[in-house]
Amino acid sequence: MxxxxxxxxxxxxxxxxxxxxxxxxxxxxxxxxxxxxxxxxxxxxxxxxxxxxxxxxxxxxxxxxxxxxxxxxxxxxxYEPVLCGPDFDWVVLHEYQKHRVCTLLDPGSDPLGKGFHTIQGMIAIGSGGLYGKGYMLGTQTHLDFIPERTTDFIFAVFAEEFGLYGGVTLLLLYTLLLLRGFLITIRARTQFGRLLAGAMTMMLFMYVFVNMGMVMGILPVVGVPLPFMSYGGTALVTLGFACGLLMSISNYVPSRKSARAEE
Known part of the structure; x- marks a missing residue:
């Protein structure tokens, strides 16, 4: 719109x-x-x-x-000690949202409760080392220490099993996808196409950035899937549509009438 x-x-x-x-x-x-x-x-x-x-x-x-x-x-x-106190009301956020921010600031304050997701995700990533433990051999994953291992925390599973090299490879693939999206944005033949392609590309970037950021403990835990990695139908269909729109914009050639209107 x-x-x-x-x-x-x-x-x-x-x-x-x-x-x-x-x-x-x-x-x-x-x-x-x-x-x-x-x-x-x-x-x-x-x-x-x-x-x-x-x-x-x-x-x-x-x-x-x-x-x-x-x-x-x-x-x-x-002012984190005051803001995260049990009696302090953030007004604009729900109580569980307040706990997510406070857990990000200090995951160790509740290691078996609110901070469990973040701590276990970071442990899994670190335990993978350089080369990882191997496909389906992640101990944190298969001993059920990682919550939501097939959806929100899929990157922690991947990093544990394939290590630093696997994580970097995945980041490289996402980078290539984003670069292709920006190239389509630059070459789009209409203003509408440029804006839409830029938005779809940045949407993919935000999905990747937010998901990996929350798993690594630099962003609050939110329910955001990792594109084309997390299990789930809705996100897969939505992101598939986004890629389809990008390919459509890349192939679109305006008619002469539309080109004159654009000028």
């Missing part, structure tokens, strides 16, 4: 157009937050933001937001 909106108004983009786009993005974001599903909501928000940025949002407007984010994170780290 955002790609269509900016394509329709590409000849005269104004500040109000970016504000309208922000409202269009906030509607699904707030609805998903209400479910509640913070992880998916943030993925939708970030993908929509990338479209707004690609459409021409000034970088000068992003810098203050980035600085505010850095300051906020620094304050959370500094």
């Amino acid at each position: 955002l790609a269509w909106y900016f394509d329709k108004h590409r000849s005269e983009l104004r500040v109000v157009d970016f504000l309208i786009a922000g409202v269009l993005l906030l509607v699904p974001f707030m609805l998903i937050i209400r479910q509640p599903d913070l992880g998916t909501a943030l993925l939708v928000l970030s993908t929509g933001f990338f479209i707004i940025y690609f459409a021409g949002l000034s970088f000068k407007l992003i810098v203050p937001v980035f600085v505010l984010g850095v300051v906020t994170i620094s304050l959370i780290l500094y």
